[in-house]
Amino acid sequence: MSSQAGKTLQAIKFDREQVTLQILDQLLLPYNSQYIDVSTISTGYDVIKSMQVRGAPAIAIVGCFSIIVELHTAIVAKQNDFQYTLNDFAVFKTQLVARIHYLISSRPTAVNLSNACNEIIALVESHSNSSSAAALYAAIYSYGVQLYDDDLANNFRIGANGVAYMNQILGGENATPYSIMTVCNTGALATSGHGTALGIIRSAWRSPSSDLKHVFPLETRPYNQGARLTAYELVYENIAATLITDSMASYLIHTLKQQQDAAKPPIRFIIVGADRIVRNGDTANKIGTFQLATIAEHNPDIRFIVAAPKTTIDLKMASGAEIVIEQRPGAELTQVTGGVIDPVTSSVRVLETGAEIGKVGVGAPGISVWNPAFDVTPYQLIDAIVTEDKVVVKGPDGKFDLVGLF
Ligand SMILES: CSC[C@H]1O[C@H](OP(=O)(O)O)[C@H](O)[C@@H]1O
Numbered sequence: 001m002s003s004q005a006g007k008t009l010q011a012i013k014f015d016r017e018q019v020t021l022q023i024l025d026q027l028l029l030p031y032n033s034q035y036i037d038v039s040t041i042s043t044g045y046d047v048i049k050s051m052q053v054r055g056a057p058a059i060a061i062v063g064c065f066s067i068i069v070e071l072h073t074a075i076v077a078k079q080n081d082f083q084y085t086l087n088d089f090a091v092f093k094t095q096l097v098a099r100i101h102y103l104i105s106s107r108p109t110a111v112n113l114s115n116a117c118n119e120i121i122a123l124v125e126s127h128s129n130s131s132s133a134a135a136l137y138a139a140i141y142s143y144g145v146q147l148y149d150d151d152l153a154n155n156f157r158i159g160a161n162g163v164a165y166m167n168q169i170l171g172g173e174n175a176t177p178y179s180i181m182t183v184c185n186t187g188a189l190a191t192s193g194h195g196t197a198l199g200i201i202r203s204a205w206r207s208p209s210s211d212l213k214h215v216f217p218l219e220t221r222p223y224n225q226g227a228r229l230t231a232y233e234l235v236y237e238n239i240a241a242t243l244i245t246d247s248m249a250s251y252l253i254h255t256l257k258q259q260q261d262a263a264k265p266p267i268r269f270i271i272v273g274a275d276r277i278v279r280n281g282d283t284a285n286k287i288g289t290f291q292l293a294t295i296a297e298h299n300p301d302i303r304f305i306v307a308a309p310k311t312t313i314d315l316k317m318a319s320g321a322e323i324v325i326e327q328r329p330g331a332e333l334t335q336v337t338g339g340v341i342d343p344v345t346s347s348v349r350v351l352e353t354g355a356e357i358g359k360v361g362v363g364a365p366g367i368s369v370w371n372p373a374f375d376v377t378p379y380q381l382i383d384a385i386v387t388e389d390k391v392v393v394k395g396p397d398g399k400f401d402l403v404g405l406f
Pocket residue numbers: 054055056057184185186187190191196197225272273274275285286287373
């Protein structure tokens with residue numbers, strides 16, 4: 001990914017020769033671009049838990065790469081800093097599986113992480129005691145790089161499928177100028193590149209067949225993935241966009257219909273990502289998604305689209321009632337982290353080390369806080385689930401068939 005004056009959208013840097021891993025510290029974006037070395041599973045857990053790297057596909061990829069770099073150190077570089085019992089393959093496998101389960105516990109809602117880690121555990125268990133740690137390492141390495149490469153290819157396929165679906169809904173290519181609303185960050189910073197929901201937006205913006213005029217990202221409180229990350233990606237790509245607060249969604253939809261501004265035509269699609277789509281189509285996604293689906297339900301000319309790779313689909317769960325929703329610390333709601341504003345220049349203060357990052361309190365001391373990281377949108381409110389293979393819509397029975405995707 002090319003960088004603009006030190007800016008980059010590459011969330012994950014994995015050196016396939018040196019077998020090293022770095023992640024872009026997303027807590028410092030959009031003001032500083034700094035990478036963090038990840039050389040152990042424990043560090044992988046930490047950067048995922050803290051949301052220095054976030055996004056369902058990205059945390060699965062970083063989790064897998066953290067396993068690979070740790071095993072490379074222990075098995076190839078023979079620096080066994082992790083006390084693996086390498087002279088007893090059966091014991092070594094048990095130790096490794098325990099560390100992978102620890103990694104899975106970092107964020108429980110996004111299924112991509114547990115799916116990928118369980119695939120690696122299956123690889124571990126498939127290697128009999130007569131195999132070797134080196135052979136197992138090679139198999140895990142291949143799985144991890146394939147996951148990364150597949151994710152990138154799939155995002156471009158999701159983009160193309162999403163553009164085709166929107167053109168069909170609008171009555172054909174370039175039939176109608178339109179705007180899109182989106183929540184959280186589902187772009188290059190949440191994946192291996194291009195993105196899912198933001199990937200459809202990128203593909204539409206670049207497509208000669210699509211008359212997308214404007215994008216409205218929600219700031220996405222409390223973590224501000226929209227204001228800090230999606231806005232950053234949209235500015236980076238020179239995509240016409242206007243940031244709004246989460247509370248402005250309904251009134252903006254109403255206003256755009258009234259004002260008939262050619263540069264900001266009415267919103268015709270609300271496109272969101274997903275952290276876990278279960279068998280009936282119920283979808284866990286960033287908190288605020290359910291609210292947008294409810295708004296779309298009351299606006300017949302708006303389609304509500306979920307964009308996700310098949311790695312985000314969990315057929316083992318029948319409905320959204322089974323999804324564990326991650327609860328985040330209350331301080332992430334009562335305190336806001338960002339660039340410190342210089343009172344003289346009224347812009348973010350830049351030090352020799354980069355932009356000054358600070359934290360301010362916005363909640364009353366002593367107030368209780370409820371901070372679920374996600375909500376669950378009932379499948380009845382979803383018009384289409386766009387995957388890399390196809391766009392899934394509900395059948396005559398009003399239900400999704402996701403089993404047919406596999
Ligand atoms: C393609 S990212 C999917 C999903 O992940 C984000 O959650 P978080 O920022 O907490 O990791 C958000 O829900 C996106 O829609």
